[in-house]
Amino acid sequence: MAASATSKVLTATVDFVTSSTSSLTHRRGLTCSAAAAAAVAARIVPHPPDLVRWVRREGGLVHPKLKITDHLSHGLGVVATEEIPQGSELVVLPSHLPLRFRRDPESDGGGEGADSLLNQLASRVPEELWAMRLGLRLLQVRATVGSFWWPYISNLPEAFSVPIFFSREDIKNLQYAPLLHQVNKRCRFLFEFEKEVKLMLENVALKDHPFGGQDVNASSLGWAMSAVSSRAFRLHGEILHNGKNADIPMLLPLIDMCNHSFQPNAQIVQEQDMNSPNMSIKVVAETPIEQDTPVMLNYGCLSNDLFLLDYGFVIPSNPFDYVELKYDGTLLDAASMAAGVSSPSFSSPNYWQKEILSQLNLQGDQALPKVSLGGPGLVDGRLLAALRVLLSNDKETVQGHDLDTLMSLSEEAPLGVPIEVAALRTVIALSVIALEHFPTKIMEDESILKGDVSSSKELAIQFRMQKKLMIIDVMRKLAKRVKMLSEEKSTA
Template sequence: MLYVGASHIPTRLLSRRSIFLSQKHGDAALTLCTERISRVRCTVRSCSGSSSQLNLVDWVTTQGGKVSGVALVNLAGRDGGSGWGLKAETEIAVGTKLIELPARCHLTYSASEDVKLLRLIDQVPSELWGAKLALQLLYHRVRGADSSFSSYISNLPVGVSGIPMFFPRECIAAIEYPPVTEQVKKRCKWLFEFSQNVLGKLPGTEEDPFAGVSVDINALGWAMACVTSRAFRTKGPQHPASCLPLIDMANHSFEPNAEVRSNGQGIDLYSKTKLCPGDPLLLSYGNLSNDFLFMDYGFVINDNPHDRVQLRFGTDLVQAGAMVASVQSSDGEALNINPTAWQNNLLMQLKLAGPEADTEVTFGGPDHVDSRLLAAARILVAHEETEVQGRSLERLGKLDQPLNRRNERAALRSLSGVAAFSLSRFSSTMEEDESALLSGHVCSSLKHAQQQESVGNLNQKSSQGDVEAEPIPLTEDMRLALRFRVQKKKILSNAIRAMGRKLQELAKSSSPVPELNTAPRKGQAPPAATKKGFGQPSKA
């Protein structure tokens, strides 16, 4: 989903996201779906005869639009790679209008639509905006040459590649990241149920907007893939999305040289920078994480600044991190996180506990850890309430505002442990994945792990014993799955490194980070009080 002036996260195709670290793969619906739509191609035959189609530029012009200084070209292998794109034909100044697309060229739906189609669209839950627009696209597709959009539709990709909803099972399993795999499964399940229970029953009924043409799971899957990878929200998130012919041929960059603007009725494409002849025109699809780029558009950006690793917060998560990093309490025992009332109260204020909790926390971004997770770690490793007193929640979450040396060491080490623990959930190391990507082959033990359907079981790699080394060629889908998970591993590794650097800085620093007076270890005399009332530096 692309936005006009896009910079915010799109409405999700399905709003509820799932849990990294705790969910499992595999249900019957997904199996059925991925077998049936493993290579999505539209199977719909139009009910009118074919006629000669115009190329997109001519079609836009005949519909009253304008195109100047740009051409539609096949850019395979360049700037977006997967086929078509727009390029500048001449030198173009900043702020030049390149495409003018009148409202009649926007493929969308409104109250003026066929009532049968609107009733069908109404049966789709509102969060599934992509499916609603997909039905509209199919409505035009079955009309063939009778549809005013036939030239646009004939220029859409026939088969959609890269979108995990259409991956074979082993490639979905290889993603190994539940927030995406669970979402993919939900989409597949909905697609399967809607095609069986609603679309499959339409032909021959009064309610059929498709005039007797059978619309099956492949057709709906194709339309959904087209729509999620090319639609724009021209009127804001509350209004139906639209496909914008020709403009939707621009590929994505986080440093775009073109932008889309609404002129009230129609939509225009403008240059955002000076362009030279041959420059590809690139739009920003929004500040999207790789999760959305992968699921909706079928590609992944290396070192995407908007990518994150999602975790579901719980005190047990920080406890697991503290255990992995061997964090000790002041008595030299392993740190036991057992929050008291004041700690629970602060977690509730952070909305990480209680009835209104939103427990999604992330690694990644400029600080490598999100502020709520950092604040929660500082709170949970604190010995006493006095350590956090006088601190706002905002300040508790600031990386450059530690509470005291002992607390900061314990918090950073616990967070490092959480990231290390999350890394250990993958079946292979980053280096193994990178070498598979380089060689173009996946080694059989990696493949073996991928065939295990449960992410929860992926740690069994070592207990399975060595599987005979047999290199298996990487398919394009498998390559994308590996690239996606390498990026997640990179985020976690970078977070571990960043915490390590912070710990080193803390050890070296002569800045006035207060040193907390730690309780004496069992059998030890209490440290001598200094003038300021603080004890000697602890070794935690």
């Protein structure tokens, strides 16, 4: 495969991103450090108060057959000490226990108070880094002597295994440009934000200081952002004056001790409190929970990029994992030729094909060239439709199908078996190119993991290995489909 074609496949090249790799490792402050292991259970203080007792004392409910315990590879977790029936309420939090960022419009107007300064700082955080906003509140509460939330805060991990705390070397070890890009973006933001916070708080009197006069740097900001991204749930806030309620992120004491599974045995339920605009938040058993079984919640159908970036772990054989590719006609021509398709015309579509590419947002001013491979659909619908359309010379047949049909892999061969086989073979060749883009092979990764590696290096290697295994899985499934179609055709 031509090097120029292969270098285009992933949405950005690793070299480009790593040339400016930022990392928080050399800036570890008082309040944070990289996790010594993905499953590290060390807390902010060595012997924090009993969280279960605190929740009960504050009027919450904790099922008597639950306890917090070490979960081998997931840190702490919540476990059933005896069988718990389906439908049982496991934890109920009264509305004053969740920690949220409450934006008080009256303190937004440039006043001097601590809350006003916190609001001003929060308003400088871009929406996509929402975790930093609640993180500011978390830092404020953490710095408050005698804080109501201290029993909760003191039970938080002292370190997180998210990649902003990896060494530069281990960030490069991820080998996947879209994630490197996100990690760098977060690191750069934290360094910039540290400057802004310092500037804004330089001459603030102690009584007005949102962090009780304590130094806040990129590391402590990173700790707070990671605490929130790995533990907060987006839930309905209280009912607003207009009767609606907006989704807001909240830290849920004790509930956030539950680990993640795609086959959860419990779920979060919100209930309107009688006579108040508040919502109580519960965890309810969705299935019977056997003795010694952990209570598991589903954090969401996320890719490994998001699990690693926000939570600091990677899920093996994650059905929602995918790789990003850039839609590029020249690359598709190369892939298609490698797949044995004769005279493909991806780089020179004719006018009716161009129109469809525009409708698919793959061409024109509004083009969104990022497409994906993997996930539940295996192939990005827009990519599949483009391949099917560009491999066909039959305008009438193509125009006889709507875009949804052309984009669906479950629609078997809408433009005929030869076109379908050529399209799928092209995707397989694209997958090979994507695989070649990783500097190491799976076997090399496996042998590195057999050695003595740091936990962050292990996570980085697990991440890239899972991406490669996922691509191979896509290739295998598509090859099976090609075989089936070819057999069907030959027996027809």
